[in-house]
Amino acid sequence: MEAKVAPAVSLGAEIVDRINALAAISEMPDNITRIFLTPEHRAAAELIMGWMRDAGMAAHLDAIGNVCGRYEGERPGLPCLMLGSHYDTVRDAGRWDGPLGIITAIACVGDLHRRGKKLPFALEVTGFADEEGVRFASTLLGSRAIAGTFDESALGGKDKTGIRMYEAMRAFGLDPDHVGAAARAPSELLGYVELHIEQGPVLEAKKLPVGVVTAIAGATRLAVELRGMAGHAGTVPMALRRDALAGAAECIVAIEEFCATDRDGLVGTVGYINAMPGATNVIPGMVSFTIDIRSPRDSYRKLAVADIVRQIEEIVKRRHLTLEINVTHENRTVPCAPWLQKQVAEAVKAEGYRVFELPSGAGHDGMAMIDIADVAMLFVRCRGGISHHPDEHVDLTDAEAGARVLLRLIEDFKAKG
Amino acid sequence: MEAKVAPAVSLGAEIVDRINALAAISEMPDNITRIFLTPEHRAAAELIMGWMRDAGMAAHLDAIGNVCGRYEGERPGLPCLMLGSHYDTVRDAGRWDGPLGIITAIACVGDLHRRGKKLPFALEVTGFADEEGVRFASTLLGSRAIAGTFDESALGGKDKTGIRMYEAMRAFGLDPDHVGAAARAPSELLGYVELHIEQGPVLEAKKLPVGVVTAIAGATRLAVELRGMAGHAGTVPMALRRDALAGAAECIVAIEEFCATDRDGLVGTVGYINAMPGATNVIPGMVSFTIDIRSPRDSYRKLAVADIVRQIEEIVKRRHLTLEINVTHENRTVPCAPWLQKQVAEAVKAEGYRVFELPSGAGHDGMAMIDIADVAMLFVRCRGGISHHPDEHVDLTDAEAGARVLLRLIEDFKAKG
Numbered sequence: 095m096e097a098k099v100a101p102a103v104s105l106g107a108e109i110v111d112r113i114n115a116l117a118a119i120s121e122m123p124d125n126i127t128r129i130f131l132t133p134e135h136r137a138a139a140e141l142i143m144g145w146m147r148d149a150g151m152a153a154h155l156d157a158i159g160n161v162c163g164r165y166e167g168e169r170p171g172l173p174c175l176m177l178g179s180h181y182d183t184v185r186d187a188g189r190w191d192g193p194l195g196i197i198t199a200i201a202c203v204g205d206l207h208r209r210g211k212k213l214p215f216a217l218e219v220t221g222f223a224d225e226e227g228v229r230f231a232s233t234l235l236g237s238r239a240i241a242g243t244f245d246e247s248a249l250g251g252k253d254k255t256g257i258r259m260y261e262a263m264r265a266f267g268l269d270p271d272h273v274g275a276a277a278r279a280p281s282e283l284l285g286y287v288e289l290h291i292e293q294g295p296v297l298e299a300k301k302l303p304v305g306v307v308t309a310i311a312g313a314t315r316l317a318v319e320l321r322g323m324a325g326h327a328g329t330v331p332m333a334l335r336r337d338a339l340a341g342a343a344e345c346i347v348a349i350e351e352f353c354a355t356d357r358d359g360l361v362g363t364v365g366y367i368n369a370m371p372g373a374t375n376v377i378p379g380m381v382s383f384t385i386d387i388r389s390p391r392d393s394y395r396k397l398a399v400a401d402i403v404r405q406i407e408e409i410v411k412r413r414h415l416t417l418e419i420n421v422t423h424e425n426r427t428v429p430c431a432p433w434l435q436k437q438v439a440e441a442v443k444a445e446g447y448r449v450f451e452l453p454s455g456a457g458h459d460g461m462a463m464i465d466i467a468d469v470a471m472l473f474v475r476c477r478g479g480i481s482h483h484p485d486e487h488v489d490l491t492d493a494e495a496g497a498r499v500l501l502r503l504i505e506d507f508k509a510k511g
Numbered sequence: 512m513e514a515k516v517a518p519a520v521s522l523g524a525e526i527v528d529r530i531n532a533l534a535a536i537s538e539m540p541d542n543i544t545r546i547f548l549t550p551e552h553r554a555a556a557e558l559i560m561g562w563m564r565d566a567g568m569a570a571h572l573d574a575i576g577n578v579c580g581r582y583e584g585e586r587p588g589l590p591c592l593m594l595g596s597h598y599d600t601v602r603d604a605g606r607w608d609g610p611l612g613i614i615t616a617i618a619c620v621g622d623l624h625r626r627g628k629k630l631p632f633a634l635e636v637t638g639f640a641d642e643e644g645v646r647f648a649s650t651l652l653g654s655r656a657i658a659g660t661f662d663e664s665a666l667g668g669k670d671k672t673g674i675r676m677y678e679a680m681r682a683f684g685l686d687p688d689h690v691g692a693a694a695r696a697p698s699e700l701l702g703y704v705e706l707h708i709e710q711g712p713v714l715e716a717k718k719l720p721v722g723v724v725t726a727i728a729g730a731t732r733l734a735v736e737l738r739g740m741a742g743h744a745g746t747v748p749m750a751l752r753r754d755a756l757a758g759a760a761e762c763i764v765a766i767e768e769f770c771a772t773d774r775d776g777l778v779g780t781v782g783y784i785n786a787m788p789g790a791t792n793v794i795p796g797m798v799s800f801t802i803d804i805r806s807p808r809d810s811y812r813k814l815a816v817a818d819i820v821r822q823i824e825e826i827v828k829r830r831h832l833t834l835e836i837n838v839t840h841e842n843r844t845v846p847c848a849p850w851l852q853k854q855v856a857e858a859v860k861a862e863g864y865r866v867f868e869l870p871s872g873a874g875h876d877g878m879a880m881i882d883i884a885d886v887a888m889l890f891v892r893c894r895g896g897i898s899h900h901p902d903e904h905v906d907l908t909d910a911e912a913g914a915r916v917l918l919r920l921i922e923d924f925k926a927k928g
Contacts, residue, residue, distance in 0.1 A: 294746025311745060315791055326898055327780035327803040328728060328872025329711025332771040334896070339781055340767045346760035354749040363744035364756055365793045369784050374732055374801040374839075376782045376899075384791040386744040422791075455745025478740075479747055482793075 105201045105501070106494030112197045113493075116141060116181070117189035125484060128183040130224040130235065131159065131262040138181050142196060142221050149200050150207030151219065157276040158239035159268055161196075161221035165203045167213050174216035175507055176286045176467065177202075177500070180225030180236065180459060188486020190476060194493065195289040196221045202501040215284055215509060222459045229253045229262075237462035242277035249273070283467040284509045285434050286460060289500050290471060291488055293456050295479030302450050303495035306439045307471035309390040310454045310461055311359070312427035314399050316385040318345070319418040320410060324371060324379025339369045339378035341413045348405045349385060352398070359453050360389045360398050384422075390453035392427045428461050431468030433510050438470050441503035447495065456481075468510065472499060522618040522918070523911030529614045530910075533558060533598070534606035542901060545600040547641040547652065548576065548679040555598050559638050562617050567624030568636065574693040575656035576685055578613075578638035582620045584630050591633035592924055593703045593884065594619075594917070597642030597653065597876060605903020607893060611910065612706040613638045619918040632701055632926060639876045646670045646679075654879035659694035666690070700884040701926045702851050703877060706917050707888060708905055710873050712896030719867050720912035723856045724888035726807040727871045727878055728776070729844035731816050733802040735762070736835040737827060741788060741796025756786045756795035758830045765822045766802060769815070776870050777806045777815050801839075807870035809844045845878050848885030850927050855887050858920035864912065873898075885927065889916060 119138045121127040128134045139161050146153035146163030153163045161181065164174065179195025199219040206213070220240065227233030230251040238244045249260040249270050263270040297305050322336030346364045353362035363386045369378040387402065389395035403419060410417040430438075439449045452473065460469040474496040477487040536555045538544040545551045556578050563570035563580030570580045578598065581591065596612025616636040623630070637657065644650030647668040655661045666677040666687050680687040714722050739753030763781045770779035780803040786795040804819065806812035820836060827834040847855075856866045869890065877886040891913040894904040 292746065293743050294748075295742070295751050296746075296748060299751060313745065323895075324900075325712070325896055326710050326873055327782055328730065328778065328805045328874070329709065329713075329898070330778070330872070330896055331711075331713060331776070332767070332773075332778055334712050334716065337767070337780070339784065340763055343760040343763035343767075343781075346757060347764055350749070350754070350757045350760075356749075359748070361745065361747070361749055363754070363792070363794055364760075365744055365786070365791045365795060366789050367756065367784055367786050369782070372783050374782045375780070375803050377780055378782060386792050388745045455747070456743055457745070479742055479751070481743055481746070483741075 104494065105205065105497040106490045109194070109197050109201055109493045109497060110490050112145060113189050113193055116193045116197070126183055126187045126189055127185045128181070130182050130229045131266045135159070135182060136266060139221070142181060145200050146219060149204035151203060156239070157268060157273050158236055158244065159223035159266060160236045160240060160276060163200065163219040165207065165217040167216045172214070172216045173282055173284050174218040175284045175504065176218045176220060177288070178220035178222060178459070179288050179290055180222040182224050182226050182228070184226050184228055184482050186484060188481055188483055190291045190486050190488050191293065191481050192225060194291055194474065194488060194496070198289050198493070198497045198500055201497050202504055205501060206504070213504070215507070217504065225459050230259050233457065234459060234462045237459035239273055239276035240278050241462045241465040243462060243465055244273050244276070246273065278466060280466045285431065286463040286467040286469050287434065287438065287503065288458055288460055288471045289496055290458060290473060291476040291481060291486070292473040293476065293479065293481035296452055297450070297473060297475035298477065298479060300450055302448060303475050303492040304442055304447055304499055305473040306435060306442060306449060306451045307430055307454050307473055308435065308451050309430055310428040310458055311388040311390045312392045312395050312425055313386060313388045313423065314395060314421060315423035316399070317382065317420050317422045318385060318406065319380065319382045321380050321416045322413070325377040327375040327377055330377060335377055336414050337377050338381040338415060341409055341415045342367065342381040342383055344409050345406050346383070348409065349402055352402055352405065356398070358389065358391060358394055360387070360394060361455060362387045362402065388455050390427055425457070425461065428464045428469060430470045434468050434470035437507060438472050438503055441499045441506060444502050444506070445495070445498050472496065521911065522622065522914035523907045526611070526614050526618055526910045526914060527907050529562065530606050530610055533610050533614070543600055543604045543606055544602045545598070547599050547646045548683045552576070552599060553683060556638065559598060559613060562614070563636060566617050566621035568620060573656070574685060574690050575653055575661065576640035576683060577653045577657060577693060580617065580636040582624065582634040584633045589631070589633045590699055590701050591635040592701050592921065593635045593637060594705070595637035595639060595876070596705050596707055597639040599641050599643050599645070601643050601645055601899050603901060605898055605900055607708045607903050607905050608710065608898050609642065611708055611891065611905065611913070615706050615910070615914045615917055618914050619921055622918060623921070630921070632924070634921065642876050647676050650874065651876060651879045654876035656690055656693035657695050658879045658882040660879060660882055661690050661693070663690065695883060697883045702848070703880040703884040703886050704851065704855065704920065705875055705877055705888045706913050707875060707890060708893040708898060708903070709890040710893065710896065710898035713869055714867070714890060714892035715894065715896060717867055719865060720892050720909040721859055721864055721916055722890040723852060723859060723866060723868045724847055724871050724890055725852065725868050726847055727845040727875055728805040728807045729809045729812050729842055730803060730805045730840065731812060731838060732840035734799065734837050734839045735802060735823065736797065736799045738797050738833045739795070739830070742794040744792040744794055747794060752794055753831050754794050755798040755832060758826060758832045759784065759798040759800055761826050762823050763800070765826065766819055769819055769822065773815070775806065775808060775811055777804070777811060778872060779804045779815070779819065805872050807844055842874070842878065845881045845886060847887045851885050851887035854924060855889055855920055858916045858923060861919050861923070862912070862915050864916070889913065
């Protein structure tokens with residue numbers, strides 16, 4: 095379904111220009127790599143703050159390196175509706191993942207500013223400093239600092255060149271002894287709304303430019319190790335084998351089948367596998383692989399993990415293999431606040447699009463922001479569902495659609511009663 | 512079944528001593544690594560030639576580095592029954608794979624020599640210089656040189672440090688311009704018999720110290736590459752995935768099932784797999800894996816390969832993946848000569864063991880020797896079927912049993928009528 099109403103102003107072209115301008119700030123000349131606390135990261139922050147000021151906002155860098163812009167409401171000091179996303183990237187990234195949410199929010203504020211429109215609440219736009227967690231072994235550093243849940247022990251973490259986060263912050267011009275100053279009080283925020291590319295193919299399959307997020311799916315990651323008996327590929331009859339890779343293959347097929355028959359958004363992925371010794375003519379004696387299970391409902395995910403582990407145990411037992419299986423990562427589902435999600439849906443509808451709800455399988459800063467504010471998200475369609483890749487792409491018309499929905503949401507926003 | 516006849520002399524203790532002496536000659540102090548044309552290889556050759564001379568044989572190194580011992584028959588210059596195996600090893604090898612066949616043959620000749628016994632034919636014992644093919648990308652170099660099928664272009668091949676085989680031969684003291692001098696005429700050989708450890712678990716499962724080999728199984732190796740679509744492990748619903756690893760897993764399960772239901776010694780192995788990009792949270796977009804298919808009957812193997820390829824094609828089509836599949840290696844089955852195999856079986860029976868016939872799934876020098884001589888093989892039980900590993904082990908009593916069968920075969924040997 096396409097828009098029924100012509101836009102009052104065209105924000106899409108400005109958004110695409112700025113996406114491209116930000117994409118040019120990279121560690122590498124031929125790809126996009128913008129890592130936490132690097133000179134590129136700093137240059138990107140300056141560029142974003144300039145745009146914020148052009149849009150009538152006060153802008154500053156907070157204690158962790160988040161870019162913070164504030165557009166006062168009808169009178170100074172009102173609680174704010176916070177918008178935002180992150181401005182760090184993965185290595186060899188796409189240009190839309192993160193920046194689209196920041197740049198679109200600034201474009202909306204700029205539109206209000208040009209019209210001289212003030213609202214009965216403040217607007218803040220946050221460019222989170224580190225969502226991807228590429229440099230140090232920890233994600234959501236920026237939003238955690240704002241939510242007051244930043245773990246100070248992370249400052250001791252080192253990047254792969256041996257630089258500690260503590261020193262990297264000093265080099266960036268920040269004071270690592272006062273990260274706590276970035277924390278905001280829940281009373282300052284009316285809610286947190288993030289616009290982000292979907293990073294999946296669902297909106298494209300549904301032929302919709304935008305989607306309303308219901309929850310950020312919780313995830314469990316498992317590390318599995320199967321041990322059998324290595325042997326010569328020619329000399330061990332099939333009946334005498336304890337082939338760890340054949341066992342792992344049966345597990346992978348079972349995981350896929352289990353998730354495919356689910357109707358509630360459960361997804362399961364085996365992304366990594368290693369067979370040892372890994373020679374053409376040797377039966378693998380040991381295989382390690384990972385499992386990533388996500389669901390927008392924690393109870394479903396936990397049941398699914400238990401069922402999958404049980405199936406693996408059965409396969410392993412039948413094949414006389416041994417099993418080691420460990421949970422390496424677990425995070426709970428972050429549901430979008432119904433009252434706020436409803437306003438997002440109303441804005442989508444008001445702009446002439448069909449309201450389509452979907453969970454976010456990927457993690458976002460809302461996972462940290464939930465600790466101080468109700469959270470909602472608006473997804474924008476991306477081509478082929480491709481993300482974390484140079485081919486990541488959003489059509490200008492979809493960027494425009496996202497901006498119009500966000501602007502409508504802002505203008506119609508009613509704080510929770 | 513155990514031996515019914517007490518051995519005339521005990522050869523097992525001497526064999527085990529010499530196995531251990533040869534195992535001490537290694538590139539590494541803490542494991543066994545004896546690679547073609549290295550100083551260790553040379554030292555091993557000298558040690559073996561000394562044992563040959565002690566056993567009453569003339570011994571020399573031939574043009575490719577094979578150790579050649581000759582025990583004349585009732586008169587000089589008679590055609591010979593050739594015995595042997597290889598004295599090179601894989602890296603971090605066991606001590607029995609190869610050396611057992613050489614050392615046992617020398618022990619048998621030594622026994623005849625001590626008794627002053629001459630036969631109506633000569634005996635030759637060959638220690639083949641390179642069966643494993645670890646150093647240069649080519650196996651069976653020693654036996655091919657003797658069979659006159661050595662490919663001179665192999666001399667240009669380089670090892671991983673960049674040394675060409677040509678230069679390595681010169682450094683070893685050989686003349687690479689005259690490898691052809693190693694070739695033997697078919698008329699000089701009455702047959703080739705190799706004693707070797709089974710390298711598999713069948714004799715152990717059958718509780719037999721020795722087995723009569725029916726054929727060296729032919730093999731086909733395939734390289735498979737499946738391509739789907741990489742994607743975020745959280746954002747792509749199961750129904751929209753084109754997961755290359757899930758597809759590969761289904762193929763691996765199908766290969767195993769196909770081979771397991773076969774009743775004629777077909778074996779199929781996937782020993783290597785790589786999933787790209789290989790991250791926990793990314794659906795694999797590309798997977799490569801290998802398939803190794805072996806059967807003692809070439810026609811069966813070819814049908815099996817065709818059936819397996821067809822199954823893979825069906826899986827790939829149903830999953831909307833793309834497939835590249837290539838044969839990387841193929842060698843035909845080498846059947847043991849019925850007349851010679853029969854004499855091996857008679858020797859087994861004469862020594863009091865049940866005659867049990869089995870194919871060799873592993874390759875051996877007989878694969879090259881078949882071009883100039885009829886071939887037979889005797890397998891000796893090894894513990895757990897383990898080979899190409901430091902844990903490779905043969906019991907002294909089984910080494911003794913192998914020697915007694917080989918000695919009986921030699922003494923009762925009748926040339927093909």
